[in-house]
Amino acid sequence: MARAGLTAERLTQAGAELADEIGFDRVTVSELARRFGVKVASLYSHVRNSQDLRTRIALAALEEMADRAAEALAGRAGKDALAAFADVYRDYAREHPGRYAAAQLRLDPQAAAASAGVRHAQMTRAVLRGYDLPESEQVHAVRLLGSVFHGYVSLELGGGFSHSAPDTQETWARTIDALDSLLRNWPRP
């Protein structure tokens, strides 16, 4: 019986693609097995269970996003960096909706601490270097930026903006303008 050459990495990769195709919540061990032309039980040698598979996909997505963000931030500062960083979120979510949804999976604290999520936080802080915020305000600004990016992208992806007329592209540009303005004129505590 020919071997299919399954590995945890390959399953994770295929799972990520599957998520983009049919949605993260419909990624199933069975479906993945079907794609590999293999019996379901075979996957359980490589992946502990369904939850494990999902977590792996989530971690991979976080890595990918962090890599993109790092690349985008290189050699940029101020509004330029802000816009590039923001675009990473949005573009990633549009190109890979399933992976983006995966990245939102709630991880247990230790997994989260070891994940690329912390790289994200560091990079958000790096964006703020281009603005003149007191140290004590930086946490709040980091959280605000995270909220806006995540919130915007997830509403746009979920169709929350789809009805009314104006292009979301325009709103996105205006959102970045607004954030830039806000960071330059951050209200005193």
Added chain:
Amino acid sequence: MARAGLTAERLTQAGAELADEIGFDRVTVSELARRFGVKVASLYSHVRNSQDLRTRIALAALEEMADRAAEALAGRAGKDALAAFADVYRDYAREHPGRYAAAQLRLDPQAAAASAGVRHAQMTRAVLRGYDLPESEQVHAVRLLGSVFHGYVSLELGGGFSHSAPDTQETWARTIDALDSLLRNWPRP
């Protein structure tokens, strides 16, 4: 055989409570039947299928949030209204995490248009009445507010802020300060 008195409304209500208890994605027709001390098949006379049940819970949650928001906005304006409106989101999500997650369910366009989601959009616009934004900028501001509130709440709920030190309460207050400041000094297009 005594009747349990099931109705779609009662199932929806119980489903919402179940969601808050165990998480929206773990709400299942079987579990609901168990709670009512009834066989699974019995529920299918009241609810088309699992998806239908979820949708009903989502719509109910949207109604509840819209009601709360309407109540919060009555007699308030400016930053006062902004803060009250924002708190509705946050408080609802903290009190009813399962329902809040349900409210994020992607609805098909016609269901969305008929839902209380549109009331939300109208109320967000009402908040802006306290600020002096040109008509053409209002859509963008509405979307920005929606993004921040949803993004913040969903990150906080997902534990995204839990690690680092400062109280999220403080960040929340600073976020509202920042939004108020931003709306008062909205950058010219």
Added chain:
DNA sequence: CTAGGTTGCCTAAACGTTTTAGGCAAACCC
């Protein structure tokens, strides 16, 4: 108050997903 129709919950059964246990053969390692 009873006969007829309607409704509500039931049993039964098919199907899909998850997960564990144990087996056989391919691959690898000297």
Added chain:
DNA sequence: GGGTTTGCCTAAAACGTTTAGGCAACCTAG
């Protein structure tokens, strides 16, 4: 080439979803 490891298999149990069909409880009209 022989022994070990590894990878995929079959089998099977447990659970959620969903449909079909039945019987008894409830409601309504005479």
